[in-house]
Amino acid sequence: MDFFDGREPSDTGPALDGFAITPSDTQNLRDLTRAIYVGAAGDIRVEMSWGSVITLKSVPAGTFLPLRARKILAATTASSLVGLL
Numbered sequence: 001m002d003f004f005d006g007r008e009p010s011d012t013g014p015a016l017d018g019f020a021i022t023p024s025d026t027q028n029l030r031d032l033t034r035a036i037y038v039g040a041a042g043d044i045r046v047e048m049s050w051g052s053v054i055t056l057k058s059v060p061a062g063t064f065l066p067l068r069a070r071k072i073l074a075a076t077t078a079s080s081l082v083g084l085l
Contacts, residue, residue: 015084023076031085032070038063039080047071 009016011034018037019030023045032049041061047053049068056065059078072081 017085019083021072021081021083023072023074025074028071029069029083032068033083035084036065036067036069037082037084038078040078042078043076044078045073045075047073
């Protein structure tokens with residue numbers, strides 16, 4: 001039974017969907033993310049939802065990053081990334 005069925009999702013609530021992320025300099029993500037899960041450690045170069053580009057250095061494996069990301073760029077060295085919605 002889903003006790004939360006029919007309730008509006010919130011920005012602080014749990015993710016409702018997810019997808020594998022393949023870094024690319026040209027392709028936007030399928031959807032803007034609510035968060036990104038990092039499966040294998042490394043740097044993440046992100047184009048944020050409002051267009052700024054940032055680099056997050058030495059992100060450990062197992063980290064959840066609460067980011068509204070439009071694109072994960074090819075310079076990213078972290079892997080096994082999952083976009084959470």
